[in-house]
Amino acid sequence: MATPSCVMNPLTTVRIPRLLTRPGDLMVRAGESVEPSQIVAQSFEPADFRIVDVARELEVPVKNANALLKVQRGQAIAEGDILAARGGLSRRVCRAPISGTVVGVGRGRLLLEGDPEVVRLAALVPGYVVEARGDEGVVIETIGGLIEALWGNGKEAYGVLRMVVRDAQHPIRVTHINASSQGTILVGGATVDEESIAQAASVQVRGMIIGSLPASLILRAQEAPFPIVATEGIGTTPMTQTAFALLRSLDGRDAAVSGDIGARWREKRPYIVVPMPTQAGRSIDASGRPAVGDRVRVLRGDHRGQSGTIAHLLEGLVHLETGARMPGAAVTLAEGVTIQVPYANLERLL
């Protein structure tokens, strides 16, 4: 059975794809070292364009319009430039509505294309470019801690981790956020409230890592100017102990946070990467099957969000309260209790 997994590892080799949303140019080469703010690729957002109906604006027949043009295909124009003009008693002019280039002429009309907007993609993490993917982007490798989360607001940043709560049960409160929070990535245990998100925005925090985001705050979180990442998803479930302990051990270190969950059908996992000044990290094999001793997280039910280890793989089926019977494992939770969980509701922690 191919079992889902989630990386929560203090020292591993992390490969981060940094890909453009449309074809563009690479600014770095394979093998080059990069810094978080360094631009690794750029693309041009499609320019604005306009169809200018010269014949109609000059009130002349279509067949006469070409003779009145003051510009030609390929010519650069500025907003307000005269594109065509009619002399005589009823003089009229047709001006460019945007700056750009004349890219098409025909049937009494001009097609103008504006100047494209450049979109620049930063490395986000320090490391080495290990793969250059043509016009798509690059893959950057770094060594350090990696924590995969479940939900994110689509934004990303690099900053200093600052743990602001004492245990995983505690939410981030407005009292945790002050002027010294500026530029930091706040780490809480449970949830967050609207007031705290607003306060974090006002003091310009770099990011926020929490256990779960209440459903009522999703829109507010999406509007926040910094990344918000929830390790357990939506709701009120506190952060899994494994993630909380790892983040606490990394308090004060620089970290990259990505809240990108992709669009529907292109699911991605939000992540936190904490680069370490070392040469080697443990490689992770996500393709294995569950085995006794594996660290796991419970994904549903009363124990949702709790981590533990597989005590044994059940030969029979797990009987759920719903009446369903499914294959599963006995899991000993951090608090010492052993429960039976269907494999479908378990995730291996790597």
Added chain:
Amino acid sequence: MTEVPSIESVLVADCGTVSTKLMLIERVADSYRFVAQTETRTTGGAPWNDLSVGVAQAAQELEGITGRQLYASGRIITPRQDMDGVDAFVITLNAVSPLRVVLAGLVEEMSLESARRAVAGTYATIEAALSRHGALRSPQETWARTIRDSAPDVVLLVGGVDGGARRPVIELAEAIALAASMLEKDHRPSVVYAGNAALRSQIAKLLGDITRVVIVDNVHPGAETEHLGPAQSALEQVYVENRLRVAPGVEALSAWSRLPFVPVANAFSRVVDFLWHREGNMDRGVLGVDVGAATTTMAAAFGGRSYINVYNHGTASGLVDWVQAHSLDDLLRWIPEPLDADSLLAMLHNTELLPSTVPQSPLEVSVALAVVREMLRSALDIARPSWDITGANFAPFGSREVMPRLDPIVISGGGIVHTPRPGQALLAVLDGVQPVGISTLLLDVNRAAPAIGAVAGIRPLIAASALEAGALVSLGTVISLVGQTKPGETALRLRIRYDGGRPLDVEAHYGELEIWPLPVGQRATLEIRPHRHFDIGMGPGQGGKVEVLGGLVGLIVDARGRPLALPRKADQGWMRALKRWTLDVGG
């Protein structure tokens, strides 16, 4: 169709959005039967990014069950070598994102409406619909910008009856040409032209140098006629080429099977067609509902014509989008206990984030079944207008508000087949589909229907044999009454004559679900006498004698009336009724 000689065994891989199933069909004596099945997680996404990994894992698990080697040297063994491998390996697939389509047409209520129905026949989402909306001048700039910015896979251009409007269609084509020319060559959308036949050569000339153009019959050739088949086939072909053939790992799968990939919806539809031809009833249709993680498919057959509608929302994907377009109250009304909106929304979000997890509490099951009900209702809202039920006596109840007669109804898909108790699946379908008259509900308990449909593409007899051998298990026969009276009043009297038993006289009361035992495989003869306010398809108050089949739930009379009176918001009385109905069906 590819002919394969002397087939004794077929292996079918069904790669769904969440799970990959592998089923082995073998000849046993004179018939073909499902011998074994395994299921694993679909491996199209990270960290595997290769669909063939899941298929290989499932094959190895199947080897453990059957003791027969199916996979060696990195591939499925086919053709069979002595006792190892299989004669044919068939793949059905929908574990890919849908086609992104922009519609361009003239009149919203005519050609564009037909275009929407054509798109609903395959795995596709409509990104935008372009038309004049009554404006005097064509907003070509806006059209071109919309196409360029949404960068769809396909633009479906329709409009003008054959020999009708020309200029507005050409203006749309010009805008498409402009937009396509502004996109990189390998990102330009294909254009399927299904409009005024008189413009075909002009359209080909205008767009042919810029992008790929497929010209098919007009979806709306006359003011009163609709012809969706060719446009649907063209879109399906683009889906196969642009999506299925480029899915991660498909290259490996293609090397293992010489047979063409079949989209799951098309494979499922073949089973529904087969059942319609087997039943041969011109006065009723056959419906198949496949409630999957990412899509809800309605496959129907009426009068020998088949209809496929794919609704791009399922039980684990597209839920939040669905809520934004509808309302949380629509889901909350199906949950028989108080639940606040935030908790429900959190559950829906987390189901999307973790689509392969299963409900672990009765409340979570209630939420999952609420989703099933509303996906069925929404999918039917789109599917029903495309069904041509005017030519025969499908709808004897004289109202478009109630469903046409459907018998049987096939229930498939991981979103519903995995419900812990069969009665829960039955009740969800009664609430979501609201059948009328007498219907047999068949549960595709092993989710084998798409596999059978795929096999029908190479050997129809094998598929028919596997179906007859019990691939579909009856949930029971349901008598659904159309009409209303006061709650608790007698709606129907019934005399049940079990095979070899004494008759049993019973009553069903308005507002209730009544269940009587009739196990799988057992038959009974019913003498049905509805109250004069109720109709079971024989006319108000008219009954008769019918023979029915049993099932996992039994013989069911749904005396809650049609259409079912649904509250906008659940109150205490409605919740009590929901609980009662759930208990009645053993849920």
